[in-house]
Amino acid sequence: MKDEIRKKNNTLNAYLFLSPALIVLLFIFGYQIVRLFWFSLVKWEGYIYTTEFSNFLYYKQLFTKDMVFKSLFRSFIIIAVVLPVVIFATVFIVHNIYRKVSGWKFYRWLFFLPAIIPIVVQAIIWQYLLNINGPLNTILKALRLEFLVIDWFGNSKTAIFALCWVIIWRELGFSTVIFLAELAHIPPSLYESAMIDGANEWRLMRHITLPHLSRIIKLYIITMTIFILNNLFSIIFASTNGGPGYATMVLEYYIYLTAFRYTKTGLGTTIAVLLFLITMVLVIIYLRASSKKKLEGVF
């Protein structure tokens, strides 16, 4: 009985400590997500919502809009380009930093730098660097590679790859730190004994480094997929605005345009529901993959 009371008191006490965070998170996330679903079901007149049920009007509209699925597909193109490049490059970088190639300390410091430059600043700088008269094209001209002289962000065929490059360039900073922390668990003797057996560096990378990173790579693939689906607004807003044409229009940006520029708020929130649901599926996969023991929780 006494024990029971103590437990209860403790729960109460703990929730006292938890309350500020819970109030903020419930207000910003919980309550707004409920409203999001509700907004997708009622009729809208411009920016003003009514309390009248729309009979799934916006859900029907959603499936007739080509742009929704085209822009979702574009996100997956970006994922298909960025993920393999970042993962292979990161494994290569961290293997060689961990194996202490000459200058590894400098490289470790330098490769992290792009991660701390504001993303908007990066997007704008790379627009200048890849401009038709910018430094990259000047160098290409000097090397007599005229056929490669392209307005990378301004050409509808290359814009999406220019965008991918900016994401990769920034992301390598983060992924290197994360993967290096995971590598720290490998005893260096493992490499030494493999080298006595005559293995070269490529084989060490393939048979020691890569298997040790497999857990983090799995988690990284899921988080990066979530990130690319949901967090490209600032890069696109500061660089291409979804253009040229619709070449870099991703779902997230299309929601912004629909809700705030085309004044179709009802449809905008409905597309947002779609994006939210896709993301939640990925989050559940992530949480399942990340908890080692079932009962442990995340913290």
Add this chain to the structure above:
Amino acid sequence: MTAVGKSQIPYRVFVQIVFVLFAITIIFALYYLVANSIKTAAEINVSQFTPPKSLNFSNIKYVWKKADIGVSFRNSLIICTSGCLISVCISLITGFAFTFLRFRGKRLLSYLIVSTMYISPMALVVPLYLQMRQLHLTNTFAGIIIIYLGITLAFAIYLMTTYLKAIPEEIIEAAVIDGCGNTGILLRIILPLMKPGIMVVGVINFSVMWNDLLFAFIFLQKVEKQTMMIAITSFRGAMGGGNMAYIMSSLLIATIPIMVIYLFTQKFFKEGMSMGAIK
């Protein structure tokens, strides 16, 4: 080591070539940013590659005064500093409860908190915008700070708990035996031990808030309230292909604070990595 070294010279050369090429993109991008914000428009027209002839800060002075960059810089500093302080305090006490207190619903709650880290920001924007307008919190610092607290808390709590877990249980037990209450433990024992954790969480929160474009753009539409990221984007939009020196100066001003903060707190990040707190 040495025995293998010789046969692997082609490999080493290959690694260096790849690393140097990637390093050049980073160094050149930074050089380009700094050099072109110091050069005059005439110098840039001649070449974008050459270093500036003289140290000339007139571009920076111009954008600071004339292009509202100064005002936005001040706004960003106020929002990010206060937001970051509140976020650190809240995440510290939340992390404390998760690490040292027993309560019901802990596991479920931890999942819910972590999942807010991944919720699509764009899904929140419309309902939040209407909410904030109802509460008359659009175009106010208080409004944007509440939003920033929401988006930074999950990761801050996650990071705080990993640091808090490193504190030995015996210290806490000894304090309990001495009759120390929860608040006493938090203030007198945990707080002094948590300096590295607090610094790392603080810097990350600050940079997330400093770098945000989406929420600032939707919720702070008045020029006198706008943040740095909005100022540089709209300045660039207004200048178009115009004076590049001015645009680069505005970008440089937006980058410096975050760089300085990182350089000063670097050692805390290194410690954190070695104890495996940052994953």
